Amino acid sequence: MSTTAHDTPQSLALDPATRLALYRTMVLARTFEEAVLREYHADKGPGFDIGKGLVPGEMHLAAGQEPVAAGVCAHLTGDDAVTATHRPHHFAIAHGVDLDKMTAEIFGRETGLGRGRGGHMHLFDPTVHFSCSGIIAEGYPPALGQAYAFKQKGTGRVAVAVTGEGAANQGAFHESLNLAALWQLPVVFVVEDNDWAISVPRDASTSVPSNASRGAAYNMPAERVENDVEAIYAAADRAVARARAGQGPTLLEVHTVRLWGHFEGDAQGYRPELADVPSMDPIPRYEQRLRDEGVLDDAVIARTRQEAQARVEQAIAFAKDSPVPDPATASSYVFS
Amino acid sequence: MTITETPTQETGHGSHRLTTAKAMVEAIELEMERDPSVFYLGEDVGPYGGIFSSTAGLQERFGKDRVIDTPISESAFIGLAIGAAVEGMRPIAELMFADFMGVCLDQIYNHMAKIHFESGGNVKVPMVLTTAVGGGYSDGAQHSQCLWGTFAHLPGMKVVVPSNPYDAKGLMISAIRDDNPVVYMFHKGVMGLPWMVKNPRATGDVPDGPYSVPIGEAAVVREGSDATVVTLSLSVHHALDAAESLAGQGIDAEVIDLRSLVPLDRETILRSVSKTGRLVVVDEDYQSFGLSGEVSATITDVDPSMLRSPVARVCNPDTPVPYAHALEYAVLPRQDRIEAAIHRVVRA
């Protein structure tokens, strides 16, 4: 893990092991979400009844946004904190949340992270300081508190707070940026700009073309990078280093892509560029690049996919084999 | 005089079948045609037509200036609606889920609801705040609450909660024409959405043309002599199912659909309980400090001897709505719990 300063703002020269690790994280996140997608839709029919099946409720998948989580979390350890959004799986996986327990939570099982009480938008893994929230932008303020605690303890730990570009129009976003800059808190604010807030495009929701320009309003270093895992890795390296060194917060926006609907069942009729979306998939693109540069070959790719598949199927099996919570305990855990 | 003080009027003669969602949209459409000061704003209300189909087709019809997709900035756009209402427009602002009230509550209860009072009656805020409520499909603790008790507890806003297409249209027309802020809360489970469990009563006959359902008048949706079930929203359907099932066992339950919390139609409740002597209150909102206590007190404040048995409350047991299906069903007031409660009051 590198925390030194760099003169080249765009990228770092990454060693093959790091590049492979970034690739693996992305493949694991995608494999996981493909499996969730399959299980989610398996028994919603006939038609589509959102309340039916092994995985009922809303489901927000992050396919396309894996580079953000992989690039940012590569600089973190389990001692650092991540507050993710309603679209949390890629960050959870990249930050090392227990995959079995996370899957069990999504399946509403007693063995889940929240004993089946939370669900896919409310994943809490205190062992790696991970949380997320269904109310958008509301994960930003608690991240300040985690950062404050880290700063008080003088540990060099950092808090990463994630929102989408839609959420960046919330008061909580702006209040948090101001406070973090004012108190020089060790936070990295990540904005995943996937161009869409459900059906509303960025240019219909946001007065500036890029949230990175909003950093200036809070006297905070800010940058915007494209959905390239290595560019994200490099930018996050700078941001995390600043936070660890006590130099305060950074705003990092990634222009990413939401390959699938806002939630499962979203027909995306509002989305004119829909036909082009599959070509924006960052994983085959990175695969090709690493192949061209001799880091990957067919065998490594196949093995990576197989390992991810096996890991994910194990987690799904663990979830399915786990008991559902006893209805008599429905009111447990309201208080400690 | 506001429309709520006028009797129900039906101008059309025919009727047609609509889902609750489409009935809502039809009301908004009619009012937008009639009154250019009506406009609608909220998240995903444009081309998407509202996440719960509350605005389907309206932007196509009325354009982007009258059906407005907002940024996710609830304080700002709900506050904007307040300001526009103060200037004489009739905005309808949609808060996508009632659960999100926390991010914009100051605009709602300190501004929308208090301006008329603070101005000594000199400033009116004729706006509607629409919002989706309710659970039953594993959407978890931040997307499944009803919270109407919270809105009703804070003075200055009317709170309406339709349970069917007829009321949805008539109450929406009343809400838009009302000179007060009206919170219009629609349960996802009664909207008749294609992607939710099909509730047969979510589709029904709706008169053509405009008509209003007065705000503050409960409906006796099933007459009965043995016990009064007071409820609203999706729970009306569960209560009717429970009543039908108990009818076979010789228990005859009366079911009251409150249709609004503010004003609360205490007369209808009192009239019914004075007849049956027994009361069950069903509320999908949290039990403590809420609707069920208020309805119970409506009786005890006037004449506790009206009751032949203690009031039974079937509510959410002060638990955030759990995600896992079995847990969620354990906290929701569904048919089995309602039936058991009716049994309890009748046998006591």
Ligand SMILES: Cc1ncc(C[n+]2csc(CCOP(=O)(O)OP(=O)(O)O)c2C)c(N)n1
């Ligand atoms: C305060 C609040 N308002 C509205 C919503 C409903 N909602 C959930 S996700 C979403 C869009 C978020 O867009 P963005 O922040 O860009 O993230 P993305 O979904 O694209 O990842 C909306 C409006 C919410 N959860 N919380």
